[in-house]
Amino acid sequence: QVHLQESGPGLVKPSQTLSLTCTVSGGSVSSPNYYWSWIRQPAGKGLEWIGRIDLSGSTNYNPSLKSRVTISVDTSKNQFSLKLTSVTAADTAVYYCARGIAAAPVYSVDVWGQGTTVTVSS
């Protein structure tokens, strides 16, 4: 059973960089046909996809966040990470890491972390 766990600061100052890590257990970030995503939900709003990375290191980002987002994978630690620069209060949200399957018939996210709350405030 694959388990994902987010970690990182719960409070980030405006204009600084938000950094989160997702540790994968019970599976490998190097497994083929999977991709690794970050998704967030601001309070009172819907789910917002941030971006994803696959085994080859290929990334796709939400166009609305693309200029500020970097997702990377550390295979030696079985982790993947999110960096979001120049944060504002609008980036306050619950952040989820998640695993997606990129193989027929299941092109979707099948495993989610529990989520971690990040607040942007001085």
Next chain:
Amino acid sequence: EIVLTQSPGTLSLSPGERATLSCRASQSVTSSYLAWYQHKPGQAPRLLIFGASGRATGIPDRFSGSGSGTDFTLTISRLEPEDFAVYYCQHYSNSLFGQGTKVEIK
């Protein structure tokens, strides 16, 4: 860029009733890439439907998905108390979510 529009925004129904949720794509999309998720407060979202109509592991058969092209539907045949939640559609091509439909108790 594919945009997914869900309707209605809120659906007020009673337990035992049928729920029909819509997800419309801004252009024709591959149905194999269309998924539905359930999200309850304080919990991680859960995959319900993949490939527009395939039920994920452990999902009760009262949940069904259908559709093709630009129009997709999630149907809950008889609402159970635990089904009241927010539902999202997502397409793998760009991973963007629809804005969600809240199914609330009437």
